[in-house]
Amino acid sequence: MAEFTKIAITTDIPNGKMKAFSIGGKLITIANTDGEYLAFDDTCTHAQCSLAGGFLDGYTLTCYCHGGQYDIKSGEVLAPPPPSPLGIYNVKVEGDEILVEI
């Protein structure tokens, strides 16, 4: 059963930045978009590049490998070539701790 697990603290991820964390056998990236923290699978569904190395503009994440784009709030693909949506996770912030439901 999924439960919230502490993954990071807020100062780990400045506004507009992303960082990947290994947790429970998964690689999950947390992004900070104007103080809102979003969590999603780090691995691009196209050719397995790390999305933490991509480019973030609001909720739009561009994969650095082939330019595929995702909406990191919904996981939806915004631009090909990724063939399927991104896995996303619920996030809550308690004090300075970022917890992700995995």
Ligand code: FES
């Ligand atoms: S690996 Fe991400 S777009 Fe190709």
